[in-house]
Amino acid sequence: KAGVTQTPRYLIKTRGQQVTLSCSPISGHRSVSWYQQTPGQGLQFLFEYFSETQRNKGNFPGRFSGRQFSNSRSEMNVSTLELGDSALYLCASSEGGRTDTQYFGPGTRLTVL
Amino acid sequence: AQSVAQPEDQVNVAEGNPLTVKCTYSVSGNPYLFWYVQYPNRGLQFLLKYITGDNLVKGSYGFEAEFNKSQTSFHLKKPSALVSDSALYFCAVRALAELSFGAGTTVTVRA
Numbered sequence: 001k002a003g004v005t006q007t008p009r010y011l012i013k014t015r016g017q018q019v020t021l022s023c024s025p026i027s028g029h030r031s032v033s034w035y036q037q038t039p040g041q042g043l044q045f046l047f048e049y050f051s052e053t054q055r056n057k058g059n060f061p062g063r064f065s066g067r068q069f070s071n072s073r074s075e076m077n078v079s080t081l082e083l084g085d086s087a088l089y090l091c092a093s094s095e096g097g098r099t100d101t102q103y104f105g106p107g108t109r110l111t112v113l
Numbered sequence: 114a115q116s117v118a119q120p121e122d123q124v125n126v127a128e129g130n131p132l133t134v135k136c137t138y139s140v141s142g143n144p145y146l147f148w149y150v151q152y153p154n155r156g157l158q159f160l161l162k163y164i165t166g167d168n169l170v171k172g173s174y175g176f177e178a179e180f181n182k183s184q185t186s187f188h189l190k191k192p193s194a195l196v197s198d199s200a201l202y203f204c205a206v207r208a209l210a211e212l213s214f215g216a217g218t219t220v221t222v223r224a
Contacts, residue, residue, distance in 0.1 A: 004156070033211065043203065043214040056211045090156055098207055099145050099164045104156035 001027055004093050004105035012111045018079040021108045025072050025093030031055075032074040033102060034066060037088040046089075049074055050096050078110075086112045115140040115208045119215035127223055132194040134218045136187045136204030146187040147205040147212070148178055157203065163187060174198070194222045 005024045013019050025032050033056075034046040045058040049068035066076040072093070078085055088109050092102035116139045126132050138144055145164055149157040161172025168180045178189045187204060199222045204215040 035214075042216045045211040045213070048211060058211065092157075092212075098209075099162075101147070101159050101162060102212060103159060104149070106156045109154075 004091060004103055006089075006091055006105040006108050008108060009106065010109045010111075012113065013081050014113050015081055015083060017081050018077065019081060019110060021076045021078075021089055021091075021110075023074045023076070023091035023093075023105060025074070025091075026103055029093035029095055029103075030072055031094045031096035031100075031102075032068055032072065033092045033094075034074070034076050035090045035092070036060075037090060037107070038086075043090075046076065081112045083112050086110060115144075115206050115210075115213050117204050117206050117213055117215035119202075119204055119218045121218050122216070123219045123221065125221045125223065126194050128196050129193050132189075132191040132198065132220065132222070134189040134202050134204075134220060136189065136215060137185050138187060138204070138206045139185065140206055140208040142208045144187075145207045146178075146180065147207070148172065148176070148187075148189050149203045149205065149214075151201045151203065151217075160189070194220075196222050196224050198222050 007022045031050045033048040036044045048056040052068045063079045068074045088107045090107045092104045094100040094102045118137045147162045148160040151157050161170050163170050163180045171177045202218045205212045
C-alpha cells in the first residue's frame with residue numbers, strides 16, 4: 001500500500017496570508033490527524049477527523065481549521081498567518097480506533113516571512 | 114489528562130553497545146503506548162506499541178520496549194546499537210482522546 005502523502009512539501013508565505021495543506025491517507029484508513037512540530041514546542045496535536053467529522057481538537061486558535069472529504073483525504077487551513085506558524089505540519093492516518101497505529105506522512109514545511 | 118516525559122534530551126552510545134531511551138507516562142485509565150523515530154526532514158516512523166498483554170514488546174529494526182505499570186514507564190531498548198540508529202525518538206501515549214508525544218530524545222551512535 002502507498003503511504004501517507006502530503007502536498008506541498010515546502011511552502012513559503014508572508015504574514016497575513018492564508019495557506020491550505022493537503023493530506024492523502026493510506027487506502028482504507030478513515031482517520032486523519034494533524035500535528036504541528038516546532039523546535040520549541042515539539043509535537044502538538046491540532047485535530048483529528050474521522051469519517052468527515054472532527055472528532056478531537058487540540059488547543060490551537062480558530063485560525064487553524066480542517067476538513068475531511070468522503071474519500072478520507074484531508075485539508076488543513078491556516079488563515080492570517082503569523083511568524084510563529086512556521087513549522088513542520090505532519091498528518092497521520094489510521095483505521096480510527098484508539099489502539100490503532102497512526103502512520104505519518106513526510107510533512108509540509110511551512111515558512112512564514 | 115495524559116502526558117509523556119522523556120527525561121533525557123540526548124543519549125550517546127558507541128556502536129555495538131546497548132541503547133536505552135527512557136519514557137514515563139501519566140494517564141487516567143489504561144495507557145496505549147507507542148514509540149516513533151524521526152530522521153532529519155522526514156515524518157515519524159512507527160517502531161512499536163503496547164496495548165495489552167506481554168510487557169515486553171518487540172518492534173521494527175531490532176527495537177523492543179518494556180511496559181512497567183508500577184513505574185509508569187515504557188523504555189525503548191536495543192541490544193546492539195548501529196550508527197544508522199542515530200535519530201530523534203518519540204514516545205507517545207493515548208488513553209482517551211488524542212496521541213500525546215514526549216519532547217523527544219536525540220540518539221547519537223558513534224562508530
